[in-house]
Amino acid sequence: MSAADALADQVPGKLEVKDVSRTFGPSSRGFMALGPIELTVASGEFLCIVGPSGCGKSTLLRMFAGLDSPSTGSIAIRHEDRTRPMTAMIFQQESVFPWLTVEENAAYGLKATRNWKGAESQDRVDYFLKKTGLYSFRKFRPDQLSGGMKQRLSIARAFATNPEILLMDEPFAALDEQNKLLMQQELASLWEEFRSTVIFITHGLDEAVLLGDRVVVMSSAPGRLIHSMQIDLPRPRHSAEIRRMPEFARYTSELWDILGQEVLEARRQETRRIERQAH
Numbered sequence: 001m002s003a004a005d006a007l008a009d010q011v012p013g014k015l016e017v018k019d020v021s022r023t024f025g026p027s028s029r030g031f032m033a034l035g036p037i038e039l040t041v042a043s044g045e046f047l048c049i050v051g052p053s054g055c056g057k058s059t060l061l062r063m064f065a066g067l068d069s070p071s072t073g074s075i076a077i078r079h080e081d082r083t084r085p086m087t088a089m090i091f092q093q094e095s096v097f098p099w100l101t102v103e104e105n106a107a108y109g110l111k112a113t114r115n116w117k118g119a120e121s122q123d124r125v126d127y128f129l130k131k132t133g134l135y136s137f138r139k140f141r142p143d144q145l146s147g148g149m150k151q152r153l154s155i156a157r158a159f160a161t162n163p164e165i166l167l168m169d170e171p172f173a174a175l176d177e178q179n180k181l182l183m184q185q186e187l188a189s190l191w192e193e194f195r196s197t198v199i200f201i202t203h204g205l206d207e208a209v210l211l212g213d214r215v216v217v218m219s220s221a222p223g224r225l226i227h228s229m230q231i232d233l234p235r236p237r238h239s240a241e242i243r244r245m246p247e248f249a250r251y252t253s254e255l256w257d258i259l260g261q262e263v264l265e266a267r268r269q270e271t272r273r274i275e276r277q278a279h
């Protein structure tokens, strides 16, 4: 067992963030984008992260995916089942391969992680293509699909790999409003069936409250976690019913009371930065 594995086995939650910060640029004149951050995510939790633009949400998620490293502190993930990939990431812009068919795209993650097990894997791919309404389009190529369908394909591919943690970076931000509402409902249903750990970044407070077990709010840069709100709404969550509940409005407005201040501060920072550049 490696030192990192031994550390991860001691993690109380699924993911443990300790004193993490990230600085960009030369060490003498570095720009601190993020931190310090302390966070524990429980196994099977659906955690939403909201924060003003530029506060470091994507940077944090990239570090969870191992695509970037903290400048200080540590991130430990408890990898419980070595036959499953630790993480899979879904981005804002659909990331499908244009030269592969829909079904080849959906199978790609399983094959890339060398987890392809013949008929069993094909069944799994078919299952998620059906769940995301793409099965009839399985022989199509991505240029024959709408933006919403391509994003559904990214989700099918990620779920097919059966990751222990799904990392989602504003996955519905590029969709039109109707497709966004449908996708939120579909993701809620998929998650309620599989209950993998999800860390989901969004600018939509209603989306965060609709989907999350918990919503954490980040401050303006350097982003820190300034609030954590447990969302005690019943599951399964049906979008229309949940949105009609008075608690839904209360959660979103309480979140906005906190986040609104940070968005204003982020704007002031941006103004100061532009003014400095002008002088």
Ligand SMILES: Nc1ncnc2c1ncn2[C@@H]1O[C@H](COP(=O)(O)OP(=O)(O)OP(=O)(O)O)[C@@H](O)[C@H]1O
Residues within 6 Å of the ligand: 024, 025, 033, 051, 052, 053, 054, 055, 056, 057, 058, 059, 060
């Ligand atoms: N590779 C990099 N080099 C230099 N600066 C970076 C790099 N990556 C991110 N940054 C800076 O770090 C800060 C945080 O960026 P990040 O993309 O994580 O923010 P965000 O909260 O996800 O923003 P948004 O909500 O607008 O997507 C920004 O000021 C960004 O310009």
